[in-house]
Amino acid sequence: MHIVADENIPLLDEFLAGFGRLTRLPGRLIDHTSVKDADVLLVRSVTKVSAAMLVGTPVRFVGTCTIGTDHLDLPGLAAAGVEVASAPGCNARGVVEYVLSCLLTLSERSASAWQDKTVGIVGVGEVGSRLACTLQALGIKTLLCDPPRAEQDADGMITLDELISRCDVISCHVPLTSDGPHATHHLLNEQRLAALRPGAWLINSSRGPVIDNTALNTVLAQRPDLLVALDVWETEPLVDPQLAARCVLATPHIAGYSLDGKLRGTAQIYQALCRFLDIPATLALEQLAPRTGAGTWIMEPGPPADWLLSKALRQVYDVRDDDARLRAMVAAAESEQASREGFDRLRKDYPLRRECNLLRISTATSEPQVARRLLAAGFVSDDES
Ligand SMILES: NC(=O)c1ccc[n+]([C@@H]2O[C@H](COP(=O)([O-])OP(=O)(O)OC[C@H]3O[C@@H](n4cnc5c(N)ncnc54)[C@H](O)[C@@H]3O)[C@@H](O)[C@H]2O)c1
Numbered sequence: 001m002h003i004v005a006d007e008n009i010p011l012l013d014e015f016l017a018g019f020g021r022l023t024r025l026p027g028r029l030i031d032h033t034s035v036k037d038a039d040v041l042l043v044r045s046v047t048k049v050s051a052a053m054l055v056g057t058p059v060r061f062v063g064t065c066t067i068g069t070d071h072l073d074l075p076g077l078a079a080a081g082v083e084v085a086s087a088p089g090c091n092a093r094g095v096v097e098y099v100l101s102c103l104l105t106l107s108e109r110s111a112s113a114w115q116d117k118t119v120g121i122v123g124v125g126e127v128g129s130r131l132a133c134t135l136q137a138l139g140i141k142t143l144l145c146d147p148p149r150a151e152q153d154a155d156g157m158i159t160l161d162e163l164i165s166r167c168d169v170i171s172c173h174v175p176l177t178s179d180g181p182h183a184t185h186h187l188l189n190e191q192r193l194a195a196l197r198p199g200a201w202l203i204n205s206s207r208g209p210v211i212d213n214t215a216l217n218t219v220l221a222q223r224p225d226l227l228v229a230l231d232v233w234e235t236e237p238l239v240d241p242q243l244a245a246r247c248v249l250a251t252p253h254i255a256g257y258s259l260d261g262k263l264r265g266t267a268q269i270y271q272a273l274c275r276f277l278d279i280p281a282t283l284a285l286e287q288l289a290p291r292t293g294a295g296t297w298i299m300e301p302g303p304p305a306d307w308l309l310s311k312a313l314r315q316v317y318d319v320r321d322d323d324a325r326l327r328a329m330v331a332a333a334e335s336e337q338a339s340r341e342g343f344d345r346l347r348k349d350y351p352l353r354r355e356c357n358l359l360r361i362s363t364a365t366s367e368p369q370v371a372r373r374l375l376a377a378g379f380v381s382d383d384e385s
């Protein structure tokens with residue numbers, strides 16, 4: 001069997017030992033020629049895979065080690081009889097930590113307490129539901145918008161326009177879709193961006209085109225009161241320098257880039273491939289990459305939730321580091337091509353980042369009330385997932 005894979009998928013040699021020939025390529029360069037004699041194609045979000053790309057090739061399985069699937073022509077691949085698998089939820093924890101770090105930084109930048117904010121979550125799936133659980137356990141009020149789930153009788157959802165009118169913070173966690181009644185392309189258009197409350201915070205770690213970036217640039221020129229954190233960009237891998245300058249936080253699509261999330265993604269695709277090949281999945285992630293502890297935490301005085309967010313998480317992940325690296329890259333880029341390459345390099349050479357375990361931290365720091373709230377809100381430690 002011949003497997004062609006994005007070079008940025010970790011642990012593939014270990015998981016796929018004995019499966020056959022493994023060819024690794026830069027994700028953005030994988031095309032029809034790359035897969036002309038491949039049986040399996042494993043990608044990340046930067047490789048667009050259409051049915052046309054696979055015509056005349058023996059590819060029968062496409063796996064994306066990511067949550068998002070908007071880079072795959074799902075209907076076309078299904079019609080062509082190609083089996084497709086993704087890695088739902090693999091890096092959801094990392095995105096939650098990214099958002100928490102944004103909240104802390106935006107709070108410090110605006111000198112307004114994050115505890116007093118009402119956070120609107122757009123898209124309440126793997127990421128949005130974990131974020132809601134965590135914020136509720138930390139005592140932060142959340143409002144939820146997810147029409148597809150509302151249609152499935154999920155309660156407590158409100159419309160996007162109502163969310164925008166009632167929330168101080170909007171965080172986007174929807175897939176990028178262009179068709180159907182709940183299409184998310186330019187979901188936040190100029191009208192909705194202009195309707196954001198005075199001093200509102202907007203965080204996008206879903207996909208760039210969910211927010212109309214041209215409209216955002218225009219609105220931000222007129223609304224310096226808005227604080228924006230963008231991890232995803234409509235023109236990725238090119239970042240609009242003017243838009244980045246108008247954001248408080250600008251990062252290179254790394255919200256989910258914890259090592260844990262990447263490894264879970266590989267493990268999930270390994271399991272899906274084994275199911276497709278009807279062979280037992282004999283390897284588990286814990287065998288190949290033992291989990292590290294949450295580390296030791298020095299309890300500091302102050303409200304536990306505040307300490308947990310402001311100190312513990314900062315020891316695990318600080319979004320300001322990624323913001324500084326992206327801004328330095330954009331400033332140094334002497335051409336748009338250099339900027340595109342710099343964006344990809346920041347992601348390829350991303351520093352080691354392990355997820356923290358809020359439940360274990362709050363327990364370890366004898367903060368039973370926070371641990372109890374996390375448990376009560378359905379937040380579970382990552383040990384079993
Ligand atoms: N920046 C990153 O590193 C990063 C990491 C992980 C995921 N993502 C992106 O975030 C997206 C969400 O991740 P997830 O794991 O929560 O996906 P998910 O599929 O579990 O949840 C998405 C939710 O959005 C809802 N939804 C769909 N259309 C909607 C609309 N118009 N309005 C409101 N809600 C809508 C769905 O019903 C679903 O509940 C992914 O599709 C991916 O594109 C980005």
Ligand SMILES: O=C(O)[C@H](O)[C@H](O)COP(=O)(O)O
Binds near residue numbers: 043255257
């Ligand atoms: O969809 C996802 O899982 C995330 O957006 C993830 O960050 C994509 O990472 P990439 O495949 O671009 O390396």
